[in-house]
Amino acid sequence: MKLTITELYEKMHQNMGDSGWWPAESKAEIIVGAIMIQNTNWRNADKAVAGFRERTNFDPNQIRQLTTAELYDLVRPAGFYKNKSRAVAAVFTWLSQYNDDYQQASQSLGPTLRKELLKLHGIGDETADVLLTYIFEQPTFISDKYARVLFTQLGIPNLTNYQSLARQVKLPANFTSAAAQDFHGLIDEFGKVYFHPLTKFQESFLTDDRLIL
Known part of the structure; x- marks a missing residue:
C-alpha cells in the first residue's frame, strides 16, 4: 500500500x-538528554542524564553554575565529554538571555530560531530539530x-x-x-x-x- x-x-x-516521547520530566532534561545521546546509545546517555538529575535536578541556574571539571564528570558516561560539556554550557548560557523562557526565545527569534541553534557549540542538524520539536514545540x-x-x-x-x-x-x-x-x-x-x-x-x-x- x-x-x-x-x-x-x-x-x-x-x-x-x-x-x-521524549521520556523526561522537564524540558531542561530533554535538552541534556538530546546532547548526551549524540554518538552513543541510550544506556550510556541515561547514565549521564541520571548524574545531572542527582546533581542539579535540571535547574538551569544550577547547570550554569557547574565548573568545567564538574561538567566533565557528569557527561563522561555518555562519551565525548569535552564536546558535550561545552554544548550543555553553550545551550544553557544562550537560554539565560531569554530567562529560560522557551516561548520567549521562540517568539523573539521566529523563523531564525533553527539558524541560531546551529550556531551553538555541539548543536548539529539532528539536535537542532529535536530541540525545535520538543523544546520549542515547532513541528519538525x-x-x-x-x-x-x-x-x-x-x-x-x-x-x-x-x-x-x-x-x-x-x-x-x-x-x-x-x-x-x-x-x-x-x-x-x-x-x-x-x-x-x-x-x-x-x-x-x-x-x-x-x-x-
Whole structure:
C-alpha cells in the first residue's frame, strides 16, 4: 500500500499507540538528554542524564553554575565529554538571555530560531530539530538514523546522511507539535524492534507498504 507521511504516522500510531516521547520530566532534561545521546546509545546517555538529575535536578541556574571539571564528570558516561560539556554550557548560557523562557526565545527569534541553534557549540542538524520539536514545540521532522532506515525500507532511495532525508520531508501543515513528537518516538521505538537485525522488518506491519513523499 502507498502511504503519505500522514497515513504512515496514523498507521504507526494505530498499531503502536502513543510513544510517550521524549521520556523526561522537564524540558531542561530533554535538552541534556538530546546532547548526551549524540554518538552513543541510550544506556550510556541515561547514565549521564541520571548524574545531572542527582546533581542539579535540571535547574538551569544550577547547570550554569557547574565548573568545567564538574561538567566533565557528569557527561563522561555518555562519551565525548569535552564536546558535550561545552554544548550543555553553550545551550544553557544562550537560554539565560531569554530567562529560560522557551516561548520567549521562540517568539523573539521566529523563523531564525533553527539558524541560531546551529550556531551553538555541539548543536548539529539532528539536535537542532529535536530541540525545535520538543523544546520549542515547532513541528519538525527528525531525520535520524532510524528514520532513514525506515524510509529506505519504504522505498525512498539514497538516504546517506541527515540532510538527504531532511530536505525531502516537510511535515503537513496539520501536524501539531504533539504529533511530531509522537511520530519521532514511534519511528525510534519501531526501529528498536524491527531493525536489529534489519531482516525483522519483514515481520512488521509496514512490510508491504511504500511511502509517497
